[in-house]
Amino acid sequence: xxxxxxxxxxxxxxxxxxxxxxxxxxxxxxxxxxxxxxxxxxxxxxxxxxxxxxxxxxxxxxxxxxxxxxxxxxxxxxxxxxxxxxxxxxxxxxxxxxxxxxxxxxxxxxxxxxxxxxxxxxxxxxxxxxxxxxxxxxxxxxxxxxxxxxxxxxxxxxxxxxxxxxxxxx
Numbered sequence: 001x002x003x004x005x006x007x008x009x010x011x012x013x014x015x016x017x018x019x020x021x022x023x024x025x026x027x028x029x030x031x032x033x034x035x036x037x038x039x040x041x042x043x044x045x046x047x048x049x050x051x052x053x054x055x056x057x058x059x060x061x062x063x064x065x066x067x068x069x070x071x072x073x074x075x076x077x078x079x080x081x082x083x084x085x086x087x088x089x090x091x092x093x094x095x096x097x098x099x100x101x102x103x104x105x106x107x108x109x110x111x112x113x114x115x116x117x118x119x120x121x122x123x124x125x126x127x128x129x130x131x132x133x134x135x136x137x138x139x140x141x142x143x144x145x146x147x148x149x150x151x152x153x154x155x156x157x158x159x160x161x162x163x164x165x166x167x168x169x170x
Contacts, residue, residue: 050092
């Protein structure tokens, strides 16, 4: 793992710790997140990933996960809102589109995208990216109970999410 990626991972770990301390009603959680640095840190993380995603499949996986997760789950759960960063979100989707077009997805990324595509509405805003759209519409039928993602340690929020999915199936 590169030094830059390691530093981003440290920020993600900090966000996970800070978010675990957020409690109360939805309104109280939103207020706590707004007053803390969680949302700002997640935005920094996302923007740093966006800078590295073109030449790093691991970073692209993490970037796509963060976009998907931030659109799937409410702010009071994730502390994430990348809507102001729509330009960078589109850059990530353009990179993903090219990666799919060139058939450069590894099996792990295919599995992840297959899972994310079950919530296809999340990707509809990005329908201009035809390879992404085709992948999403054609590959949303994987049975996760038959698949296991290995080594998700030290992979930030994405790793935590997939570890929780793996534990549910055990």
